[in-house]
Amino acid sequence: MANQSINPNLRAKRKAHPRKAEDYVAGIVQGNRVVLSKAITLVESTLPKHQALAQDIIEQCLPYAGKARRIGITGSPGVGKSTFIEALGQQLTSLGQQIAILAIDPSSQVSKGSILGDKTRMIELAANERAFVRPSPAGTTLGGVARKTRETIILCEAAGFDTIIIETVGVGQSEIAVHSMVDCFLLLLLPGAGDELQGIKRGIVEMADILCINKADGNRVALAKRARQEYRNALHLFPPKTSGWTPKVLSCSALEKQGIDDLWETVVAYFEQTTTSAYLAQKRAEQSKFWLQETIDAALRDWFMQQPQVAAQLADIEQAVLARKISSFKGADLLLQLALEPK
Ligand code: GDP
Numbered sequence: 001m002a003n004q005s006i007n008p009n010l011r012a013k014r015k016a017h018p019r020k021a022e023d024y025v026a027g028i029v030q031g032n033r034v035v036l037s038k039a040i041t042l043v044e045s046t047l048p049k050h051q052a053l054a055q056d057i058i059e060q061c062l063p064y065a066g067k068a069r070r071i072g073i074t075g076s077p078g079v080g081k082s083t084f085i086e087a088l089g090q091q092l093t094s095l096g097q098q099i100a101i102l103a104i105d106p107s108s109q110v111s112k113g114s115i116l117g118d119k120t121r122m123i124e125l126a127a128n129e130r131a132f133v134r135p136s137p138a139g140t141t142l143g144g145v146a147r148k149t150r151e152t153i154i155l156c157e158a159a160g161f162d163t164i165i166i167e168t169v170g171v172g173q174s175e176i177a178v179h180s181m182v183d184c185f186l187l188l189l190l191p192g193a194g195d196e197l198q199g200i201k202r203g204i205v206e207m208a209d210i211l212c213i214n215k216a217d218g219n220r221v222a223l224a225k226r227a228r229q230e231y232r233n234a235l236h237l238f239p240p241k242t243s244g245w246t247p248k249v250l251s252c253s254a255l256e257k258q259g260i261d262d263l264w265e266t267v268v269a270y271f272e273q274t275t276t277s278a279y280l281a282q283k284r285a286e287q288s289k290f291w292l293q294e295t296i297d298a299a300l301r302d303w304f305m306q307q308p309q310v311a312a313q314l315a316d317i318e319q320a321v322l323a324r325k326i327s328s329f330k331g332a333d334l335l336l337q338l339a340l341e342p343k
Pocket of ligand 1: 075076077078079080081082083084214215216217252253254255256
């Protein structure tokens with residue numbers, strides 16, 4: 001065989017350093033984690049050369065994507081998200097699943113610090129060969145980070161993961177972004193505190209398919225039971241979901257690994273119901289449409305802001321609006337005219 005003349009070390013090296021999109025895709029589809037990580041790094045890169053290659057890889061991975069369960073997990077800092085994901089991850093991998101954990105951390109864009117604090121988290125899962133933990137990509141805007149995460153989902157699905165967990169902190173807009181890229185949205189709550197106290201907005205409670213009161217252990221068991229009942233009552237006040245699914249309220253102890261199996265059974269029931277009713281397919285189609293619109297909006301805005309005529313006049317027009325010499329609408333109109341003027 002001709003190939004035998006190639007030094008095997010060299011061949012291994014070449015495999016680990018793919019150059020062309022086809023090489024990346026072949027590695028990803030075979031489930032090669034090193035190649036997958038490198039492809040995700042390309043997705044996260046801001047270099048135009050990397051971005052072009054990343055787009056090529058994503059397009060070619062698309063036919064292999066779409067088969068995983070996409071689960072979003074949110075909750076305030078300290079509610080126990082990473083402890084919970086460790087526990088759930090262990091349960092799923094012990095069932096033979098391959099799982100990927102991605103994060104959207106809105107804090108890292110602004111402060112360089114991170115609420116999720118990825119590096120020290122999920123140590124056990126990070127060492128589990130059936131699990132793939134990828135920290136939140138850095139980015140200047142939530143939209144940018146969300147897009148990278150959505151692209152990363154495609155790559156992970158092509159790599160054959162059964163379940164993809166996307167984690168975020170429930171304190172900003174990031175949970176809306178996560179909601180628009182997952183099939184099932186899970187909200188973790190603390191026992192004995194109302195939404196207000198937990199910094200959880202009503203809108204997030206409304207978006208959740210499953211609510212789970214974590215830390216239902218020790219002397220918090222009774223509190224957790226009460227919180228469960230309160231949330232159940234509160235959910236009755238919301239209009240029924242278009243999915244036909246009635247949100248469930250459960251409790252668990254991520255630390256003691258109690259209630260995780262019930263939670264997973266509920267997730268499976270959610271997928272069964274929404275798959276049978278074809279709601280899931282419809283939801284994914286709507287999400288694709290939403291991301292198409294979002295991407296167009298972002299690209300148009302970037303283009304607009306990069307126009308030299310706009311950059312030259314933006315500050316003056318802003319001042320004119322603030323001084324009430326012109327309306328906001330007139331100001332926007334003027335800038336649009338400038339952007340569209342033939343150069
Ligand atoms: P995150 O910020 O939401 O990711 O929360 P962490 O998973 O880092 O947990 C915050 C703290 O709560 C840690 O000290 C955990 O040990 C603790 N914790 C998490 N889950 C539980 C639980 O089920 N019961 C108890 N008692 N403590 C927990």
